Amino acid sequence: MADDKTNKPQNNQPDAQDDIGNPTRRRALMMGAIGAATVVSVRPALAQAAGSVLNCEIPMPHAGQNIDAAGKLVPADTAGSFPVMGQTYSGEQVKAALGGRSLPGASYEQSQAYIRYIRRLQHGQSGFTCFASLQMPR
Amino acid sequence: MSDNPVLYRAEAATSLIIEPLDAVTLVYHIRSGITHIVAEPTPQILAAMADDTLSIHEITQRLSRQFDLGDAGDAQAIIEDRLAELADLGLAARVAP
Numbered sequence: 565m566a567d568d569k570t571n572k573p574q575n576n577q578p579d580a581q582d583d584i585g586n587p588t589r590r591r592a593l594m595m596g597a598i599g600a601a602t603v604v605s606v607r608p609a610l611a612q613a614a615g616s617v618l619n620c621e622i623p624m625p626h627a628g629q630n631i632d633a634a635g636k637l638v639p640a641d642t643a644g645s646f647p648v649m650g651q652t653y654s655g656e657q658v659k660a661a662l663g664g665r666s667l668p669g670a671s672y673e674q675s676q677a678y679i680r681y682i683r684r685l686q687h688g689q690s691g692f693t694c695f696a697s698l699q700m701p702r
Numbered sequence: 703m704s705d706n707p708v709l710y711r712a713e714a715a716t717s718l719i720i721e722p723l724d725a726v727t728l729v730y731h732i733r734s735g736i737t738h739i740v741a742e743p744t745p746q747i748l749a750a751m752a753d754d755t756l757s758i759h760e761i762t763q764r765l766s767r768q769f770d771l772g773d774a775g776d777a778q779a780i781i782e783d784r785l786a787e788l789a790d791l792g793l794a795a796r797v798a799p
Contacts, residue, residue: 593769594742595780603787604739 618656622682622691626650633673635680646674658682659698708758709797710785712751718793720745731793738791743769744784748793755797758782 629637630645638645653667658679661667666675685692719730727745729738743765750764762771762778771777788794 590768590770593746593765593771595772595777596741596743596784598776598779598783603744603791605791606737606739 618654618659620655620694620697621652622655622658622685622694623652624648624650624678624681631677631681633677633680635677635682635684637681646670646677648678653678653682655694655698658695662698707799709755709799710751710758710761710789710794711755711797712748712753712788712794713792715753718748720748729793731791734792736791738793743781744788747781747784747788751794758785761785 625631625637625648627647627649628640630640630642630647632638632642632645640647651669653661657667661675661679666672667678670678682691682695685695713731713733717732719728719732721728721730722745726739726741729740729745729748730736731738746765746769747761750761750768756764758778758781762774762781765771765781766774766777785794789796
């Protein structure tokens, strides 16, 4: 891919034969100096952010309360609600669930309820920043 | 320095996107997502290495066929310096002889 742009030396390159009889044909390479760094590296902040987003965690509430289908915390004996045990989901798992997959170890309905709970997280609640960053466009 | 047994191999050309940009060259390393802005002679060293495992002396010889490197001893020391830099960046690997 880069070959044609970077003048990969070929054994049959004319310069290789000509350099004794015609040394001026070789361009002087700007060699710089020993110890003088020639590289500046640009690490994209976006790529780093994307990595950290997928590794962040969203904790579910501890056992004692359940989450109903609308994502609200309800007493543990509420019909149609789903138990939680303080489990955490990674940003990547939540992102996949937002795309239609189920959270690991959860049925489809259970997963939908958990996702609705996560969507309702407020600023300051654990997991909010992680969830908010999943919403940011890449 | 001249008999340094260390061998180097450049990162595969398919994992690099190299774009000359005026006086510098941008080297985008696909695996790391990092763009390196390099100056001569670094892009020329990468190009000269091609897909081969080479000693510093061999790389210097290849470059000298294409370019006027000035004082040969200095050139090899500078190329050695640049190769160490490339290895630190992950753009080349040191290979055991």
